[in-house]
Amino acid sequence: MIDLSTNYMGMTLKNPIVASASPMCDSVDKIRLLEDHGIAAVVLPSLFEEQLILDSESVDADLSRGAEAFPEASSFLPELIDYNLGPDGYLELIRKAKESVSVPVIASLNGVSPSGWVRYAREMEQAGATAIELNIYSLVTDPSRTAERVEKDYCDLVRMLRESLTIPIAVKLSHFFSAMANFAKRLDTSGANALVLFNRFYQPDLDIELLDVVPTMTLSQPSELLLRLHWVAVIYGHIGADMAVTGGVHRAEDVIKSIMVGARVAMMTSALLENGVDHVDTVRAGVIRWMEEHEYESINQMCGSMSQRNVPDPAAYERANYMRVLSSYTLRTPFR
Numbered sequence: 527m528i529d530l531s532t533n534y535m536g537m538t539l540k541n542p543i544v545a546s547a548s549p550m551c552d553s554v555d556k557i558r559l560l561e562d563h564g565i566a567a568v569v570l571p572s573l574f575e576e577q578l579i580l581d582s583e584s585v586d587a588d589l590s591r592g593a594e595a596f597p598e599a600s601s602f603l604p605e606l607i608d609y610n611l612g613p614d615g616y617l618e619l620i621r622k623a624k625e626s627v628s629v630p631v632i633a634s635l636n637g638v639s640p641s642g643w644v645r646y647a648r649e650m651e652q653a654g655a656t657a658i659e660l661n662i663y664s665l666v667t668d669p670s671r672t673a674e675r676v677e678k679d680y681c682d683l684v685r686m687l688r689e690s691l692t693i694p695i696a697v698k699l700s701h702f703f704s705a706m707a708n709f710a711k712r713l714d715t716s717g718a719n720a721l722v723l724f725n726r727f728y729q730p731d732l733d734i735e736l737l738d739v740v741p742t743m744t745l746s747q748p749s750e751l752l753l754r755l756h757w758v759a760v761i762y763g764h765i766g767a768d769m770a771v772t773g774g775v776h777r778a779e780d781v782i783k784s785i786m787v788g789a790r791v792a793m794m795t796s797a798l799l800e801n802g803v804d805h806v807d808t809v810r811a812g813v814i815r816w817m818e819e820h821e822y823e824s825i826n827q828m829c830g831s832m833s834q835r836n837v838p839d840p841a842a843y844e845r846a847n848y849m850r851v852l853s854s855y856t857l858r859t860p861f862r
Contacts, residue, residue: 528817529824530810532566534768534790535657535694535719537630539566541810542785542825546772546793547571547634547661550803554622561627563806568623569793572634572661573616573646613646620653630656632696643683644690657694659722660687677709681716688717696720696770700727701753707761714765721761722770722793723754745796750774755787760843762788762833778812785825786832 530541545551545560547569557568616633623631633655637643647658660683666676680697687695695717701724703709710721731742751774758769771784772793784792797805822828830836834843 528814528822529826530813532785532790532825532829534567534770535696537567537656537694539630539791540564541566541813542781542789542791543806543809543813544770544791544793545569545798545806546795547659548795548799550795550798552619554619554626556803557623557627557629557631559803560806561629563803564810565629565806566791567630567632567656568627569632569634569659570616570619570623572636573613573650574636617649617653620650620655624654624656632657632659634659634661634698636661643687647687647691651691651693655693657696657719658687658691659696659698660684661698661725665727673704677703677712680709681712684713684716684718694719696722698722698725698772700725701757706757707764710761710767711765714767718767720768720770720790721765722772723757724773726750726773745799746774746776747796748774748776748780751776751780751783755783756843758784758789759787759833759837762830763835778809778816781809781813782816782828783832785828786830788830788833790829 532539532542534542534544541564543565544567545565548571550556550560551568552571560568620631620633631654633650633653635643635647635650635658637646637660643660650658662680662683684695684697697713697718697720699709699713699721713721726746728741728743730739732738733740751771754771754773758771761769768790769788770791770793771787771789772795775781775784775792775794776797781792794809797809801808817823817828834840837843
């Protein structure tokens with residue numbers, strides 16, 4: 527009997543397939559349908575601090591006091607009156623989802639000020655969220671702000687929330703950090719229960735006829751998985767926090783690879799948006815079939831087996847592999 531169960535942030539999940547934040551998780555009916563098709567946990571769409579602080583004088587005052595730590599904060603407050611469910615609707619979604627499904631319901635928060643993070647994370651916990659994923663979607667555009675300061679702010683935020691909450695905290699990161707392994711260790715030390723690798727920044731495009739900057743969104747491609755696999759493989763074994771792969775997970779093979787490099791779960795969104803909720807059944811069946819064919823008894827047996835510390839040639843994840851890849855490429859068309 528194949529054991530698909532895994533442990534993520536202290537939660538025992540029936541399998542490693544998690545629905546990451548998307549419109550697929552924005553209602554109780556959709557979450558229930560995902561559970562019916564075998565999803566192991568859901569991450570709700572992110573709630574943005576801009577939705578909850580504009581009409582609060584007390585929090586505005588706190589925001590000003592926190593501006594030194596998060597200097598972009600005051601510029602991230604457009605007039606957002608109604609976005610997604612809004613703050614009250616979001617908390618109600620947590621409550622109703624917890625009553626309606628048995629899988630863990632992970633809230634997602636995107637804040638900009640220290641007070642905003644703490645205040646609403648507590649309310650999410652009180653509403654019944656099983657865990658909170660910190661979606662720190664912050665693009666640093668100030669040339670005077672150093673990388674050291676950025677990393678310190680992240681760690682300070684995690685420590686502050688760890689002191690304020692009793693439920694697990696996951697940190698969703700971008701890949702734009704120069705010393706990823708060291709930063710992962712610092713976040714682990716600061717109290718993060720899990721790291722989610724990696725966030726996908728949505729880059730604007732240019733309309734050259736209207737001379738305007740326009741928003742764009744593209745679904746992930748399987749090729750994006752490779753960056754995630756690389757860093758999870760390198761970090762595995764160096765931190766106590768669990769890891770999750772998100773971005774580029776489309777097939778059963780992608781889930782298997784994610785677990786083998788050391789992730790506890792593989793999160794998917796684009797594949798579900800493209801193929802529908804039935805795709806969870808397809809991926810889960812594919813994982814079972816592969817494990818049976820290769821005589822794996824459990825997900826735990828597989829986890830980390832192809833991390834950097836466990837493969838025969840650890841240099842495959844380092845600079846030596848860069849040269850090996852370049853030397854192995856063959857031109858398809860003769861060079862003239």
